[in-house]
Amino acid sequence: SPVIKSVKSTAEGLSVKWKRCTVPTGYLVYRKAEGEKEYTLIATIKGNTPKYTDKKVSSGKKYSYKIKQISGEYTSAYKEKGTTSTFIATVKNLIVSNSPKGVTLNWKVVKGAKGYSVWRKTGDKGKWKKIGTVKTKGGCVYNDKTTAYGKKNYYRVRAWKSSKVYGAYSKEAFLYSVNPNKPMVALTYDDGPYAPATNRILDTLEKYESRATFFVVGSRVDTYADCIRREASLGCEIANHTFSHPILTTCEPEVIKEEISKTDKLIKKYSGKDVRLVGAPGGAVSDKVRENVKHPLVNWSVDTLDWDHRTASKTVSSIKARAFDGAIILMHDLYLPTAAASEEAIPYLVSKGYQLVTVSEMLEAKGIVPQKGNLYTRG
Ligand code: ZN
Numbered sequence: 001s002p003v004i005k006s007v008k009s010t011a012e013g014l015s016v017k018w019k020r021c022t023v024p025t026g027y028l029v030y031r032k033a034e035g036e037k038e039y040t041l042i043a044t045i046k047g048n049t050p051k052y053t054d055k056k057v058s059s060g061k062k063y064s065y066k067i068k069q070i071s072g073e074y075t076s077a078y079k080e081k082g083t084t085s086t087f088i089a090t091v092k093n094l095i096v097s098n099s100p101k102g103v104t105l106n107w108k109v110v111k112g113a114k115g116y117s118v119w120r121k122t123g124d125k126g127k128w129k130k131i132g133t134v135k136t137k138g139g140c141v142y143n144d145k146t147t148a149y150g151k152k153n154y155y156r157v158r159a160w161k162s163s164k165v166y167g168a169y170s171k172e173a174f175l176y177s178v179n180p181n182k183p184m185v186a187l188t189y190d191d192g193p194y195a196p197a198t199n200r201i202l203d204t205l206e207k208y209e210s211r212a213t214f215f216v217v218g219s220r221v222d223t224y225a226d227c228i229r230r231e232a233s234l235g236c237e238i239a240n241h242t243f244s245h246p247i248l249t250t251c252e253p254e255v256i257k258e259e260i261s262k263t264d265k266l267i268k269k270y271s272g273k274d275v276r277l278v279g280a281p282g283g284a285v286s287d288k289v290r291e292n293v294k295h296p297l298v299n300w301s302v303d304t305l306d307w308d309h310r311t312a313s314k315t316v317s318s319i320k321a322r323a324f325d326g327a328i329i330l331m332h333d334l335y336l337p338t339a340a341a342s343e344e345a346i347p348y349l350v351s352k353g354y355q356l357v358t359v360s361e362m363l364e365a366k367g368i369v370p371q372k373g374n375l376y377t378r379g
């Protein structure tokens with residue numbers, strides 16, 4: 001009959017191992033949770049694999065296991081094992097954000113945990129590395145000051161009770177790390193998408209591992225859904241520039257609300273992400289607009305007037321002359337001269353040491369938590 005060798009907490013759950021029997025046709029796994037009187041059959045294993053991982057265990061409870069052998073016509077008696085173990089729950093709600101302290105991770109408390117280990121992976125093909133430990137006294141916060149700035153970084157966290165008892169990894173969360181101590185600029189493009197211009201801008205951003213914020217017009221989103229998907233996949237931010245581009249200060253509250261919510265839904269549909277920011281057409285903001293737009297509002301600190309002169313060289317010189325750390329630079333991905341200007345301005349700004357980041361990334365890195373009803377024009 002099978003004899004249990006060990007019951008251990010692993011990242012996936014409780015792992016039960018037993019001595020392999022000679023030629024069984026399979027095993028039956030029984031479990032009894034703390035406080036229960038009877039063992040319950042939880043798994044039937046075909047063939048001769050003498051191990052099973054019980055993933056349906058909950059935090060902090062003790063469990064016992066018994067294994068039965070099925071051999072041909074008969075079933076052998078239980079071979080009991082008094083071994084019990086505990087399991088720590090998986091960390092939930094891991095949120096990663098850029099901050100003045102580097103990359104900040106926050107998560108929810110796990111009951112019974114003595115501490116947490118923090119893991120990071122750089123790039124889609126990177127390898128996971130343990131980068132730190134947080135004792136419960138330190139709360140559920142970790143500041144990563146060693147992140148690879150400018151890269152896409154993934155994070156995961158798991159709770160532990162001892163060196164042998166720990167929970168499963170949390171869901172991965174990722175972000176593009178922004179160095180809070182290096183200058184940064186947020187390029188913004190309004191009124192798109194328009195594939196012939198938008199794609200050239202995205203090509204350039206991709207080549208220079210940079211990002212921008214696109215304040216899109218909702219009525220164009222279905223037509224240029226591929227642009228939205230690509231913007232999202234490159235880590236760009238997609239913000240709301242209303243559905244039909246009215247001057248919001250002249251609209252009724254109900255119209256303002258509808259212009260925003262319709263566009264929110266379309267952006268979510270193609271990007272998978274919730275909208276965080278709104279740009280009002282023409283930058284026209286009043287108390288009525290602040291009250292009826294459910295997101296923080298963003299205007300600009302540098303207006304290139306690209307929509308007016310439609311001359312690439314003028315857009316480029318305006319950026320070269322006026323860029324500064326924390327600038328929000330306004331352009332429109334509706335015009336080919338703006339695409340041409342971007343092909344020159346993006347490598348120029350990168351060569352001058354600017355990180356090209358999204359508006360949300362810049363606000364986070366500068367320690368600004370944007371609030372509904374407020375208007376932001378720089379980071
Ligand atoms: Zn506009």
